[in-house]
Amino acid sequence: MHIEQFEYVIEVARRGNISKAADRLHVSHSAVSQAISSLEAELGIPIFIRSRSGSTFTDKGEAVLKLSYEIMNKITELKELGHHSKEMPGSLSISASAIFFSTFLLEAIKSFKLEYPQIQMEIDSNTLVPIIEKAKSFQTDIGLIMGPDETHKEVSRYMNARILYTIKLMVAVSKNSPLAKMDVITPKEMLNYPLVIRNERPNRKTWEDIFSRYGQGNILCYTNNDEVMKNVIANDLAIGFFTDLMKKDPLVVRGDICLIPYFDPIEVPNYHLICIQAKNKYSSIVEKEFIKCLLESIESYKSEL
Incomplete structure (x- = not known):
């Protein structure tokens, strides 16, 4: 067995097929395919089911993937013993909700790259469920999501979950809306206007609770x-929920959108x-340092709100 074989298994899991894994690893398709076939022969089990649509794991292959991550985690841990953190080679993958990109994430990335220029970063924007699945299955090193207490409680059962910031819920309205001059907006007042709702389970659940208490909205x-x-x-077509982090958004700064505190007397x-x-992933120095940069960027961003 060779370390590269475990690395190839992990990369095929991340990319979904051998060709994309080979491109990411800068090796030939045949090198990845042969290395995995050799590992399958040595173990005496099929790891992947190959098809035109991609490569999927067999049941035994899932176990091989889990052990491959454990092996590579230990190798990373060993490598870190011999490097100063700022000289550490390697990579970092991040999958984040859109709110992070429109607020402080880019500043955190900038600060991190100045300190650790040798780290190759892979970053994508996604919605809640895919981010959770990618982090849970080791396809991304760090997932950044937004959700209520229930989401935090749920993901904490099977993942390491850390609250970075507790947001303030705001009602976003057009500058031309009659609500723009309000000090606070209640759910009953919101239900008098068309609504635009984020299409994710926690957000839909929040609105379902509002509708159950105050009546169906438009x-x-x-x-x-x-x-x-x-x-x-x-454009004054609807109103909706955003967060206090949106205060630096150009449309808010320019005055086209007004953010009004949300108040529900019930909840x-x-x-x-x-x-x-x-949960069972070794958190490398690189990951810890990036999270440190992220927390520093959040504090800086909050001080400017």
């Missing part, structure tokens, strides 16, 4: 696209920005 649309939400609101849900990682 839903203009569901969307996960922040730009669509902001443009719908700025205001607590929403958090949460960092998640696989």
Whole structure:
């Protein structure tokens, strides 16, 4: 057995097929295919089911993947003993909700790369469930999500979950809306206007609770696209929930969108920005240092709100 074989297994799991894994690893397709076939022969079990649509794991292959991560975690741990952290080679993968990209994540990435220029970063924006699945299955090193107490409690059962920031829920309205001059907005007042709702389970659940207490609202649309939400609101087509972190958004700074505190006399849900990682994954120096940069960027961002 060779270390590269375990690395190849992990990369095929991340990419979904051998060709993409080979491209990412800068080796030939045949090198990856032969290395995995050799490992399968040595173990006496099939690891992947190969098809035109990609490579999927067999039941025994899932166990091989888990052990491959454990082996590579230990190798990373050993390598770190012989390197100063700022000279550490390697990579870091991050999957994050859109709110992170529109607030402090880019500043955290900038600070991190200045300190650790040799680290190759892979970053993607996604929605809640895919981010959780990618972090849980080791396809990404760090997942950054937004969700209420229930989400934090749920992911904490099978992942390492750390609350980075507890947000303040705000109602986003057009500058031309009659609600723009309000000091606070209640759910009853919101139900008098068309609504744009983020199409993720926790957000839908929040609105279902509101509807059950105060009556059904007029839903203009569901969307996960922040730009669509902001443009719908700025053009006075609907109102919706955003967070206090949006105060530095250009549409808010320019005055096209007004953010009004939300007040529900019965219950205001607590929403958090949460960092998640696989529970049995070794947290490398690189990952710890990035999270440190992220927390510093959050503090800096909060001080400017």
